[in-house]
Amino acid sequence: MYIFFSFLITGILFLIALLGSRNPFIFGIVIPYAAIALFIIGVIHRVVKWARSPVPFRWPTTAGQQKSLPWIKANNLESPYNIWGVLGRMLLEILFFRSLFRNTKVELRKDTHITYGNNKYLWLGAMAFHWSFLIIILRHFRFFTEPVIRFVNWLQTVDGILEINVPVLYITDVIIVIALIYLLIRRITNYQVRYISLASDYFPLFLLLTIAGTGIWMRYFDKVDIIKVKELALGLVSLNPTIPGGIGSIFYIHLFFVSVLIAYFPFSKLMHMAGVFFSPTRNLVNNNRAKRHINPWNPDVKVHTYQEWEDEFRDKIKTAGLPLEKK
């Protein structure tokens, strides 16, 4: 049901875009600006909200040897003992999905043995998607910069290194579609994942697939006038928007779905992009016994003092021959 709901919403959005593409002013200027505004305000709002809640305790998840005795090799990346360790740990997590790389799959065998097989597919799918997505976004900077930044040109060349087709086929275009389809199929076919999936899990996948699909369509099949697209893009970033006529409606559909994605971003699980930086199990140093962590709201609590204890058990302490504070 969730998946149909998400599919339906995506379909409705598609129709809106199809009709709306006749109104380039709304769909080429107003909606993109509104989406960007929502994105910026929404993300800041969410991040500020996270940042405002303090970190009362320092409890990283340690996944390796602590630093204790000098002759025992400590693992600074899995159980960081200084800020460099934390930085390394976070980089591995953010760039290479270190934790997901550990993934295993449990199997209960008939002979009553439980096995934990390697299971790197999710890691591979996630890496493939996120890295292609990043490269594709960076590639798009050729629309936003004039002259085009050298790095972007370089990226474009590398991405098109196969030199198949005219225009040149980008490897990331292929990978992102395969990765997204894998992630979608996994969500549908893996019993457990399907059971936990919500409409808000399918929806971003449909959005991204539509964005990738329309992008690929207008690059390789129904080609749009790139010069005009760039004119529009440059107008948007220079806050001097113009609408060059004659850009195909497929472009406006693409742009609309991008707008929906970024507008939806702050209100959804996509915020994991910013959230991962805030995760206390990963971004804290495992040096609690060496350096005191301060809790800004450390409360006063009711305790049972030694004196109260001694007063209650005085006779028993005396009989046992243990020393007393007050005789």
Next chain:
Amino acid sequence: MDEEKSKQEEIIESIDYKPPKKGWMNTKANFKKGTYCYSGGAKFVDYLDLPFPREWKPYEEDWKLPENWKEIILEGMRERLDKYRSFRVFMDICVRCGACADKCHFFIGSGDPKNMPVLRAELLRAVYRKNFTLAGKLMGKMVGARDLTEDVLKEWFYYFFQCTECRRCSVFCPYGIDTCEITMMARELLSLVGLGINWIIEPAANCFRTGNHLGVQPHAFKDSIDFAVDELEELTGVRVEAPINKKGAEILFIAPSADYFASPHYYTLLGYLLLFHEIGLDYTWSAYASEGGNFGLFHSHEMIKRLNNKVYHEAKRLKVKWILGGECGHMWRVMHQYMDTMNGPADFLEVPVSPLTGTKFENTKSTKMVHICEFTSDLIYNNKLDLDPSRNDHWNVTFHDSCNTSRAMGLIEEPRYIIKNVCNNFHEMPENTIKEQTFCCGSGSGLGTDENMDMRLRGGLPRANAAKFVQEKYGVNVVSCICAIDKATLPPLFEYWAPGLEVAGIHEFVGNALNVKGQNERTTDFRGEPLKKFEGNGVKNDV
């Protein structure tokens, strides 16, 4: 044996990882006997000044909730969202990738989809979304938002007391979402309306009053230590001293109370006593701070602080220089990650220095509390102990990392170093079941009570299964560990899943191996079992 087999198969065959057709929002918690813990007794709730003490039963329809229970819970949620970044972030960023799903021992052993860490957390997140997010308010069920009803509350009680706060899932989560933290929040919220389990609240009340979970009063504490001293003399011919509440000692030693009151913990106690005697340690026990463990950890942050307070309080009163702590799992999560923040700074203590080796424990320079495995491995490394590992030759050992020392501390190599120096036969369990990936005993975080046995056996299945693997493959006959809850709950677990496996603390092996000045010829181990070299022809039954 055949009967055992069929009991095992019965559980294994009942596990189905395929979730039901019905969506999780439409199923209710089923309080089946053996899968939940009894409610917290009113007198203990009352003793600790906690809200709404009353007699109620989880399996009864009416939980006698206060009229405004919903308001209390939502207000409690709001308060915690503002106080804990962890809580707010973990409520927001899960993408439901499912990587955690089969990492939980309760899911592996039960197949209940709500034991997937992600879904356990969703139980709380759904209510969060409904009440604290725009998307949840507007879109409801589609984005996983759910009203807080009595059924939802009951589900919370059932599943958040079906999580042992072991943090295994947090090792695998790409965002480091820690279900332990989520469970801690949920349990705090439940406690606000007087919902808790007796196996946590009674020990906490005991600990607050007498100083330890078992409720051992000072005279009985002294008796049990004295008894151990006598027994040690019988075993070794050496009379050790075990000072209690001694002012001016250099070191305050704190161990979990089970060490002096339960078995097989007791043999670990004998190990400590013999070790401290042999190295001439100037130390003291405390009958007031007579508990290293802290069941407050399983109740609320406030309770952690209330119970932990006595550690520094007593160290100050006794004017010791530093604190040494015994073998315990969750105790070390508190000592390592909470104590200094809550009850520090310990500026009246000195940075711990081993009086024998001169090693300064720089890693504890603020908290001033050293783990016994750090202390002993330093002694061994510096050749301060005369060890005869052959006295452990009748043991074929594996090591079970406890959840908290591995995933909330990183104490991984120290215990292994000690074992390898005091035992000749050591084999690791498979790598996905040890170190940071270790499996919980299935009874941690206050769930180790007998009425919960069905769930404990299921939760402990992955641990027992890995132990059984090395039992069959290498002839391992003892699982060593440094956790008091393990020592209490692994024996029944193994009796069920892997009969023949014993459980022992590491300092039991240290004590067996340690040569002491003036000792008699040692013909048995601490358990009174004959040593291998004194067995007929040295033939061992199962190695």
